[in-house]
Each structure stands twice: as structure tokens, then as C-alpha cells.
Amino acid sequence: MAIADLVASLTPVHVAGLLGLVAAYTVYGAIWRLCFSPIAHIPGPRLAALTWWYEFYFDIILGGQYVFKMKELHEEYGPIIRINPEEIHIYDPDFFPQLYGAGLRRDRWRFFTKQFGADGSGISTAEHDLHKIRRAAINPFFSKQSVRALQPVIEERVNALLARLHSDGKAPDKPPIDILYPFSAFTNDVINEYAFAQSDHLIEDPSYGKPVTDYFLTGTHYGKYVQHYEIILIFINALPELISGAAIPGWRGFLKMKRDIYDIIAAIAKTQHTARWELDVSHPTIFHDLLSSKTLPPAEKSLERLADEGRTIIQAGTLTSSWALAIATFHLLDKPHILARLRSELKTAIPDPNVSVPVAELENLPFLCAIIKETLRHSLGASGRSARVCPDETLTYSYTTASGETKAYVIPPGVPIGMSNYHTVTNPDIYEDPFAWNPDRWLGPDADRLEKYLTVFSGGARACLGLWLAQAEIALALARLWRIWDGSGEGRTGEEGGGVMRLFETDERDARMAADFFIPIPWKGTKGIRVVLESFE
Numbered sequence: 001m002a003i004a005d006l007v008a009s010l011t012p013v014h015v016a017g018l019l020g021l022v023a024a025y026t027v028y029g030a031i032w033r034l035c036f037s038p039i040a041h042i043p044g045p046r047l048a049a050l051t052w053w054y055e056f057y058f059d060i061i062l063g064g065q066y067v068f069k070m071k072e073l074h075e076e077y078g079p080i081i082r083i084n085p086e087e088i089h090i091y092d093p094d095f096f097p098q099l100y101g102a103g104l105r106r107d108r109w110r111f112f113t114k115q116f117g118a119d120g121s122g123i124s125t126a127e128h129d130l131h132k133i134r135r136a137a138i139n140p141f142f143s144k145q146s147v148r149a150l151q152p153v154i155e156e157r158v159n160a161l162l163a164r165l166h167s168d169g170k171a172p173d174k175p176p177i178d179i180l181y182p183f184s185a186f187t188n189d190v191i192n193e194y195a196f197a198q199s200d201h202l203i204e205d206p207s208y209g210k211p212v213t214d215y216f217l218t219g220t221h222y223g224k225y226v227q228h229y230e231i232i233l234i235f236i237n238a239l240p241e242l243i244s245g246a247a248i249p250g251w252r253g254f255l256k257m258k259r260d261i262y263d264i265i266a267a268i269a270k271t272q273h274t275a276r277w278e279l280d281v282s283h284p285t286i287f288h289d290l291l292s293s294k295t296l297p298p299a300e301k302s303l304e305r306l307a308d309e310g311r312t313i314i315q316a317g318t319l320t321s322s323w324a325l326a327i328a329t330f331h332l333l334d335k336p337h338i339l340a341r342l343r344s345e346l347k348t349a350i351p352d353p354n355v356s357v358p359v360a361e362l363e364n365l366p367f368l369c370a371i372i373k374e375t376l377r378h379s380l381g382a383s384g385r386s387a388r389v390c391p392d393e394t395l396t397y398s399y400t401t402a403s404g405e406t407k408a409y410v411i412p413p414g415v416p417i418g419m420s421n422y423h424t425v426t427n428p429d430i431y432e433d434p435f436a437w438n439p440d441r442w443l444g445p446d447a448d449r450l451e452k453y454l455t456v457f458s459g460g461a462r463a464c465l466g467l468w469l470a471q472a473e474i475a476l477a478l479a480r481l482w483r484i485w486d487g488s489g490e491g492r493t494g495e496e497g498g499g500v501m502r503l504f505e506t507d508e509r510d511a512r513m514a515a516d517f518f519i520p521i522p523w524k525g526t527k528g529i530r531v532v533l534e535s536f537e
């Protein structure tokens with residue numbers, strides 16, 4: 001009522017005065033951004049410096065296109081550019097260690113972290129010191145040694161995947177399947193089993209848990225909207241589930257996942273300080289580690305925070321590795337001579353396909369490793385730029401122009417600076433013919449140099465938590481799968497339990513990033529990486 005009275009009492013002079021104030025504030029803001037901002041000296045389109053709508057247009061209206069536009073902008077303005085009113089972007093792979101290197105004090109930027117809608121998680125923690133505390137508590141669980149020790153957990157799911165593919169391939173008149181779904185079922189089961197000692201066994205689900213993968217895919221598209229307008233998420237969260245679940249595709253499944261994770265933690269927390277602690281599960285979970293951590297203060301052990309941590313780990317651990325497995329499958333089936341070489345290496349290294357081989361031994365297979373590296377280069381996992389903020393350090397970026405002039409730019413503390421892995425892994429100065437999938441590049445004399453730039457897991461304190469797990473599941477799945485399955489090119493040379501897998505109406509476009517929604521997304525018309533399975537008895 002009071003507001004209505006106030007509005008009714010406004011005269012034209014008041015309205016004109018208010019509009020004048022808004023206009024003056026807008027003009028002041030524009031002048032400040034263009035002339036007085038601490039990054040006003042950084043080159044780039046003036047429109048991007050002036051307004052967030054520039055990025056919005058490429059990422060929301062055109063759909064995840066800013067990463068490609070940024071590459072064009074770098075060609076026009078040089079290796080350092082301003083990409084929105086607050087952020088700098090650098091296209092110079094040699095700058096990576098200075099920005100993302102080990103031992104550096106770096107914050108994440110809230111514009112990046114808010115897309116996950118999980119402020120309690122490590123990935124959403126902007127501030128360096130808090131992230132360090134959170135990460136230290138969970139690191140041991142995902143260390144190389146821990147992953148080695150829990151290899152049987154991954155292997156059990158590989159066996160289930162192989163059994164399911166074999167059974168699908170025996171069915172008469174089977175339709176082609178999008179291989180991303182079996183692989184996402186695998187990676188989702190693995191990360192759930194690994195971290196929580198339980199999973200939904202999506203591999204055994206008739207659709208390979210398609211709705212789960214689909215709501216992860218839909219969710220990652222929402223992330224960009226939330227980055228620009230966090231109010232959307234606040235509004236959706238405020239709605240009753242009956243309404244939000246019906247209105248937003250995938251939202252109900254997402255809320256169920258949130259609840260399930262919360263319930264798992266609550267059940268584990270209840271057993272703490274009792275004889276049942278760690279007895280109700282087949283192996284300790286991340287929550288056993290976090291709840292009993294001596295370094296985490298009590299506030300960090302709240303069920304809400306741990307649920308945020310658990311959920312983002314499940315999300316980060318599902319589509320990243322499964323996309324890599326799908327990409328490898330496409331290229332191996334598309335290039336039978338490469339698949340034949342891999343199969344020959346695997347046959348020698350794994351004489352009995354039913355005997356488990358430690359991941360450490362798979363790491364000694366040069367061709368398998370080359371295939372994994374080339375696949376990671378193409379699949380990326382996380383395609384979006386993740387800016388770092390130096391809270392208390394002034395950085396200087398300098399480069400030499402084509403005419404031999406040295407240019408140096410001082411970047412004050414507090415400014416978000418990003419680099420895009422997509423730019424690095426497609427840089428033709430590093431990777432010759434960068435869009436070709438060529439594992440042999442990793443076997444040549446230049447391999448060490450190439451590896452230095454394979455920054456797909458990022459670096460420093462914020463590097464991927466699951467990098468050992470991801471590499472183990474990719475190596476185990478590829479080795480076991482291609483030991484017994486073959487592509488159409490070589491004829492019926494598959495082994496017992498395997499068969500022949502053929503691509504179905506799929507080409508390179510279906511296996512290439514065409515949009516960046518934090519994870520790489522292929523072109524809009526894709527029907528997926530489709531294969532037909534034909535099993536041997």
C-alpha cells in the first residue's frame with residue numbers, strides 16, 4: 001500500500017528526475033568501464049568492455065559460442081584481451097604456469113563458480129585459503145595410490161558394462177545405440193561406487209540411465225544462464241518441487257540426486273562414533289574421510305556443505321570421462337588401422353582377457369597411452385574458461401609482436417584472468433593439424449613438449465580432483481573393451497564375450513566440440529555417436 005501511495009504521489013518532475021539519475025549513473029558506469037577501470041588499458045572490443053550483453057549474446061543467444069569468438073578476437077587484438085567489463089583472457093599457452101601453476105595463491109571468480117549452484121563445494125569455492133582447507137580433506141581419497149587401491153571397484157563396473165554390451169549385441173533386430181549412454185552409465189556408477197560405496201547401477205538399467213545423463217546435459221546448459229542471472233536459480237529453488245519439477249526438464253531427477261546424496265551422508269553421520277562406522281558399506285566413502293577429518297572445522301562438516309561437495313563430484317565425474325570414452329570409440333571405429341594396432345598391443349599385453357591387469361601396467365602400453373592422450377586432447381572434459389584471480393599479486397603479461405616490438409601489460413591484483421583449454425589444445429603451433437585425431441603424434445620425438453601443453457586437467461591447487469580416477473577408468477574401459485571387441489574393418493576377429501561394433505550414421509561432426517557449456521557439446525543436429533553391436537556367442 002505504501003509503495004502504491006508513493007508511486008501515485010510521483011509528479012512528472014519526479015519521474016524525469018529519476019530517469020535523469022538512472023541515465024547519469026549509466027553514463028558514469030560506461031565512462032568508468034571504458035576509461036578508469038583497472039583493466040581499461042587491455043585491448044579488445046569496446047562493446048565487450050562496456051557491457052555484459054556482448055558475452056551474453058555469444059553464450060546465451062548463440063549458445064556457447066564465446067570461446068570461438070574469443071579466438072577470433074585474439075587474432076584481431078593480440079594474445080591479451082578484455083572479454084567483458086571485468087575479465088581478461090590470454091591466448092598464450094606459455095603463460096599457463098604463471099596463472100595456473102603449482103604453489104600459487106589463486107582465487108576462483110564468483111562469475112564462474114555460481115554456475116554450479118553449490119556454494120559449499122570445492123569447485124565453487126572462490127577464496128584460496130578456504131579452498132585449500134576443503135581440498136586437503138578430500139585429496140587423499142582421490143590420490144593415485146587410493147585409485148590404485150580401489151581398482152576392483154572400477155573393474156567390477158567394467159565387467160558389468162562388457163556383459164551388458166554383449167547381451168545387447170545378441171538381441172535380434174537391435175537398434176543402434178548412442179554409445180555416450182553406456183559410458184555415462186559406467187562413469188556415473190563408478191564415481192558413485194568409488195565415492196559413496198553405492199550406485200544406482202545405471203549399467204543394468206534398460207536405457208543405461210538415459211534420463212540421468214540427459215538431466216546432467218540439460219543442467220550444464222542452465223549453468224550459463226545462472227552465470228548471467230543467478231536470480232533464475234534462486235527463483236527456481238524457491239518454487240515448490242511440484243511446479244519446478246513439472247516445468248523444467250530434468251529438474252525432478254536433479255532434486256532426487258541432491259536428496260539421495262544428503263540422505264547417504266546423514267546415514268553415515270549417524271553411525272559416527274558407533275561400532276557401525278564404516279561397517280555399513282563395502283569400503284569407506286569420501287564422507288567417512290570428510291566427517292572424521294582433523295583439519296576441517298565443524299562448520300565445514302555440515303550435511304548441507306558435504307552434500308554440495310558430493311553432488312558436484314558426481315556431476316564432474318560423469319560426463320567428462322564418458323565423453324572421452326565416446327570420442328575414443330568414434331575415432332577407433334572410424335580408423336580401423338588404428339584400432340587394429342591397439343588390439344594387437346592389447347592382445348600381447350593381456351593374453352587372457354578375463355584376467356585383471358593393474359592400471360600401472362596399462363600405463364606402460366605406449367599405443368594405448370597415446371590413444372588416451374590424443375582422446376583427452378579432443379574430448380577436453382571441461383571446455384569452459386575458468387578464470388583465476390590473484391588476490392595479492394600484480395602480474396605482468398608481455399609478448400613480442402610480429403614486427404619485433406615488445407608489449408607489456410600490468411594486471412593489478414583482484415582482476416579475473418582466464419585461459420581456455422580449447423585454445424591451447426587446438427593451437428597449430430603446438431599440435432600440427434590440431435583437429436586431426438592422430439595418436440602417433442604422442443609417439444614421436446616431440447611427445448614431451450606436447451604433454452607440457454596438455455592442460456586438460458588444469459593445474460595448481462585447483463587442478464581436477466578426479467584426474468587419477470578419470471585416467472584409470474578410461475584406461476581400464478578402453479583396454480578391456482577393445483581387447484574383446486573389434487570394428488567392422490577387420491572382420492570377425494573379436495573374442496568371446498565381445499563382438500563387432502560398427503558406426504551408424506555418425507561422422508566427425510558428432511565427435512567434435514561445437515559449443516562450450518562448461519563441458520564440450522557437439523553440433524545441434526547430432527544424434528550422438530551411434531553404434532550397432534553384433535556379439536559373438
Ligand code: HEM
Nearest residue numbers: 122123316317320321380381382386457458464465466470
Ligand atoms: C576426462 C576427464 C576429466 C577432465 C578432462 C576433467 C577436467 C577438469 C578441469 C579442467 C578442472 C578444473 C576447472 C578449473 O580450472 O577451475 C576440473 C576440476 C574438477 N574435477 Fe575434473 N575432469 C575430469 C574428470 C573428473 C572426474 C572423474 C572427477 C571425479 C572425482 C572430477 C572431479 C573434479 C572436481 C571435484 C573438480 C574441482 C576441483 C577443485 O576445485 O578443487 N573430474 N576437472
